[in-house]
Amino acid sequence: MSAPLAEIRGLSVSYLREEARSFALRDVDLDIAKGRRLAVIGESGSGKSTLALALAGLLPPQAWIEGAVRWPGLAKPPVAGRDVGMVFQDPGGSLNPVLTIGEQVAEGAVRHLGLDWRAARSHALTLLERVRIPDPQAALRAYPHQFSGGQRQRIAIAAAIAARPGLLIADEPTSALDMVVQAEIVALLDELVREAGMTLVFITHDIALASGFADDIAVFQRAQLVEKGAAQAVLAQPAHACTKRLLAAQIDFSTPRLIDGVADV
Ligand code: ADP
Numbered sequence: 001m002s003a004p005l006a007e008i009r010g011l012s013v014s015y016l017r018e019e020a021r022s023f024a025l026r027d028v029d030l031d032i033a034k035g036r037r038l039a040v041i042g043e044s045g046s047g048k049s050t051l052a053l054a055l056a057g058l059l060p061p062q063a064w065i066e067g068a069v070r071w072p073g074l075a076k077p078p079v080a081g082r083d084v085g086m087v088f089q090d091p092g093g094s095l096n097p098v099l100t101i102g103e104q105v106a107e108g109a110v111r112h113l114g115l116d117w118r119a120a121r122s123h124a125l126t127l128l129e130r131v132r133i134p135d136p137q138a139a140l141r142a143y144p145h146q147f148s149g150g151q152r153q154r155i156a157i158a159a160a161i162a163a164r165p166g167l168l169i170a171d172e173p174t175s176a177l178d179m180v181v182q183a184e185i186v187a188l189l190d191e192l193v194r195e196a197g198m199t200l201v202f203i204t205h206d207i208a209l210a211s212g213f214a215d216d217i218a219v220f221q222r223a224q225l226v227e228k229g230a231a232q233a234v235l236a237q238p239a240h241a242c243t244k245r246l247l248a249a250q251i252d253f254s255t256p257r258l259i260d261g262v263a264d265v
C-alpha cells in the first residue's frame with residue numbers, strides 16, 4: 001500500500017471555555033489513505049468539522065493544538081484551496097453573493113494554477129459543465145442567488161476542485177438539501193473523485209448517506225475517534241456502541257413503518 005496522503009497522529013484540539021480546556025478532538029490517530037473515500041461520521045459536536053479544519057490547516061488561532069498532521073508526499077504544509085479543496089454545508093458560506101459564478105470558480109485556477117483570467121474562465125466553463133449546471137455559459141455571468149440550493153452546492157464543488165486538489169473535504173455538504181438533491185450531490189462527488197483520482201473526506205451525521213459509497217469509515221463521539229475501518233466491515237459488524245446506535249437510527253428511519261397493518265411509505 002502506498003503512503004497515506006495524510007497521517008494524523010495524537011491530534012488534540014482544545015479551546016479555552018470558562019477557564020477550562022474543552023476538547024474538540026482528543027488524541028486522534030487516523031490515516032487518510034490516498035485515492036479512497038473516507039466517511040467521517042458522528043453526532044453534532046463530536047469534532048468532525050474540527051478534524052476538517054485541522055486537515056486543511058485552517059484551525060483558528062485560539063485553538064490549542066497538540067500532536068500533528070503529517071503529509072508524507074508534500075515538502076511543505078498543504079495550502080487550502082490548492083492541495084485541499086473544501087465544500088461546506090451551506091454553499092452560501094463558500095460563495096460570495098456579490099461576485100459572479102465565473103469569477104468564483106475561476107479564482108482557484110488563477111491563484112493556484114497560474115492561469116490568466118481568460119484561460120481560467122474557460123476552465124471554469126468546463127467545470128460548470130462537469131458539475132452539470134444548466135447553461136454554463138450564462139451561469140458564468142450570473143450570481144449565486146440566481147441558483148437553487150442544490151445548484152449552488154454544485155457550483156461550490158466546481159470552485160473547490162478548480163485548482164485540482166489531491167484531497168477534497170466535504171463537510172456535511174448535503175445537510176441543508178432535500179433527500180433527492182442530497183443523493184444527486186453524493187453521486188456527483190463520487191463521480192468526480194473517481195475520475196480525478198482525488199481523495200475524499202466526506203463528513204456527515206447520516207450513516208445511511210455515507211454507507212452507499214464510502215471505502216472507509218471513521219466514527220467520532222465526543223471528540224474521540226471511537227471506531228475506524230473498511231466501510232463494509234464497520235457496517236456489517238460495528239464494534240462501538242455509538243456506531244451501533246447510528247446504524248440502528250438508520251434502520252428505524254429507512255424501514256417502512258406499519259400503521260394499522262399498512263406500510264407507511
Ligand atoms: P461537529 O462538526 O462534529 O458538529 P465541531 O468540530 O464543530 O463538531 O465541534 C466540536 C466541539 O468543539 C464542540 O463542542 C464545539 O462547540 C467546539 N468548538 C469548535 N470550534 C470551536 C471554536 N472556534 N471555539 C470554541 N469551541 C469550538
Ligand code: MG
Nearest residue numbers: 048049050171
Ligand atoms: Mg460540523
